Amino acid sequence: MDTPETTTGRRLGPALLDATISAGIAFLLFCLLLGVRTVDSVTGITLQPRPILLAVVVGLVFFGRLALNLFWWDRDWTFPALPFLPKKQGDGASSAANEANRLGLILVAFAVLFPIVAYLLNTAFGLHLPLRYWFDLSILVLTYVMLGWGLNIVVGLAGLLDLGYVAFYAVGAYSFAIISAHFGWSFWMCLPIAGILAALWGIMLGFPVLRLRGDYLAIVTLAFGEIVRIVLQNWTDVTGGPNGISNIPGPSFFGLDFGLRAENSFHAFFGLRYDPLYGTMWLYYIILVMALITNFVTLRLRRLPMGRAWEALREDEIACRSLGINTTVTKLSAFATGALFGGFAGSFFAARQSFISPESFTFIESAIILAIVVLGGMGSQLGVAIAAAVMIGGFEALRHTDSLQLIFGQGFDPALYRMLFFGLAMVAIMIWRPRGLVSTRAPSITLRKGKAAIAGELVGEGRA
Template identity: 65%
Template sequence: MRLAETGKTRDRKLVSALSDSLLAAIIAFALFSLVLGLRTEDAATGLTLEPRPALLFTVVAIVFFGRLALNLFVWQAEYPLTAPFAKLFNSEPFDRRDRVTLAVAFVFGAGWLLIGLLFGEPVYELLGTVVVLFVGLGLLRRFIVQRFPNLPYAQMFIAGGILFALFFPIVTYALESMFRLGLPLRYWFDLSILILTYVMLGWGLNIVVGLAGLLDLGYVAFYAVGAYTFALLATHFGLGFWICLPIAGAAAALWGIILGFPVLRLRGDYLAIVTLAFGEIVRIVLLNWTDVTGGPNGIAGIPKPTFFGLPFSPFAEGMTFHKFFGIPYDGLHALIFLYYLILVLAFATNLVTLRLRRLPVGRAWEAMREDEIACRSLGINTTVTKLSAFATGAMFGGLAGCFFATRQGFVSPESFTFIESAIILAIVVLGGMGSQLGVAIAAVVMVGGFEALRHTEGLQAVFGEDFDPALYRMLLFGIAMVGIMVWRPRGLVSTRAPTISLGDGKNISGELVSEGRG
């Protein structure tokens, strides 16, 4: 009798999974039939529509089988296939099925890595490396926790990351200078500067979204205010970077307060719509106010920062950086200086945020995130709390924008579109709202992952010479976000350290923490 009931339950689950997957495939077909199923071609008679049924069928099939796999092995399964991989990063004990699953995954990953190394296939090499590193690092983490339960491995990880960030440019530059290894230092430094910029932006938005619980979709507006403030002051009044840096932060904070006043009574989706509109208003003003902002042509000729008044240019008159220290001129000196400049700004953002969390204003932010009505009943002034969150987060966005302007030497409205706000918000959500470490990891993963798609040799060898992965970056980004929602719905780092505690403070699981709705 029990076997018959079990069989009927499995049949119902299978039918439910198939119907849900079929519905998802139909929706995908309706959404992508015009976007991917048809392509405009410039022919001699004009624009013509060329059908692409193969691509449309592939996307619909991916949606169908992906949804079916999620239904069968994740959402409705008594023992989902993702359980062993989730146990790698928590304290649940392994059973026999966990060990077999992880062993099979590790063998497959090692096999892909070996195939990639032997046959020169970068795709298999990358895939195998990711699987082997994921399983290996998870097992290493569990070994450390079980053998040394009192070892603060999280603090050790953070300390290792800080040391790497501090000495990475110096060590690589010294190795290249001594041994001529042919390292792409300029590319590495540029990428590191870009990652640190997004880390700083993520930490700034984390104050508004992660700590105060206010959903902000127009954060790029403060980024633009900081950039244009420095650009206008430098080009019209001849002010330097160090003088304009606090002015840009103050201007962005002022605009954060200006945005905060109209949205004091808004929550959730309505707050998101208003902040999105604010970001678009700022971009359109920059685009149309040509007398001041230059319009679509932007502002060029923005000066670079100096090392205590010593420029890095070989053509500058008077004392320069390389003349003062008696070393040959190298263009990498300016990049290294910019790297350490954004590193200091990012560290300052992190330290100020951690300090504010322990102050009454930081505890008020977190209380408002949990329950705004209860926050008011305790006598907390939510108006001041919201405005302080908007102003503080906007200030750090303005500082990052000032750095962006001096690094690029040129600003235009095209650099401050909605997609930038979406990426910054995705970094905060992906890392774990309220988690400083998670935001830093997510920025490295997202920015570095997008940059990895520029290396197309291995992908073109598999999909053809005409394959351009840049066109599929947003698709892969969406797939990654769906995966995070399935396996880590609270972000990569879901635990929360208590702001104040009696005795020894212990991390709180993300499942017990409300994210807030603003």
């Protein structure tokens, strides 16, 4: 008879061995980096041993691994499927696609109504909600949603791996900042210019990399991103160098400003009491509309010959070429379109922050945007939005958790550990769902049969 007790008993030996080996590896990993802390002193660096911390970490690995061995890997139950993330293929596929569409509509409706409803509730009942923080966080998430959708055109649709997307974001931001500082043009006049300039940079980057494939393309785009950042950092006359550009004007509401003492102020025109939240809400709606436009354009482009050529290019470049598709134009148009939206998002970022410096455009931003696209499930619009909300929202939430201090003691500063958790989350989500959070997508075109979602596995691999 195999009762659960006897199976566990029989497995205890190997489990203990496995846990001991893991603990030994953990000891080797951490013995110097965690077990000893380097302290600066007058005579140079001295070492301060931290044996308790090391023992705790190694112990955690030992018992964690033991528990995994005994209770987790042999479990005979599984998680119930997540209702929001359509996964199954086959019969339920088209309904899953519909479900995703419905979920998308619900999310859009929520995003449109959220600030107004929250604001009205707050003022009507005097709730003192931290609205400012909520709106700022939502604006940040929406900015990344837009960037994700923009990069998705390059990576998800055209299959060109771009590790330097932040360069276009920077070009957009700096174009707006410099034009507005020198000519005093408003946000709305600069927005198209910034987008077009970013698109031109996209084409400029596109030319040398046309012949490159796969990872060569990736490293050149990465290098391009770094070049742009270094130039911004050192070309002090134009970009202000490391000090950046400040006092960038925010977007106006059809000529009305949101300042308290502005000439044409929003609140005076509508006869409302002054509230700094109006400006924030206006920013929220701008980025929401811009993101939705990005989404809409992407969805429409996928039906145009250009979008189909992108997807064909992603699936097989040689077949693409043999069918007479001009791969040069196709690649350049993908780069330019992606860069265009990056540029728009960049000038929005500059207008929102009213201050930009090269610090904001490091490689890590490109990595985060790419992670959002891949974690969302490449090519899936909804997935990108969810991934942006999870990664950026969850990441920001870490900054304000006081509950963690209860666990780790008063000296624990969650802000220090944010990036660590962020990286761990990236690895964990990717291992948990390698195809991204939403791994099905509606094909852009099908022959005769109805529109059915296909598994992400069938979508090309993002080879360049």
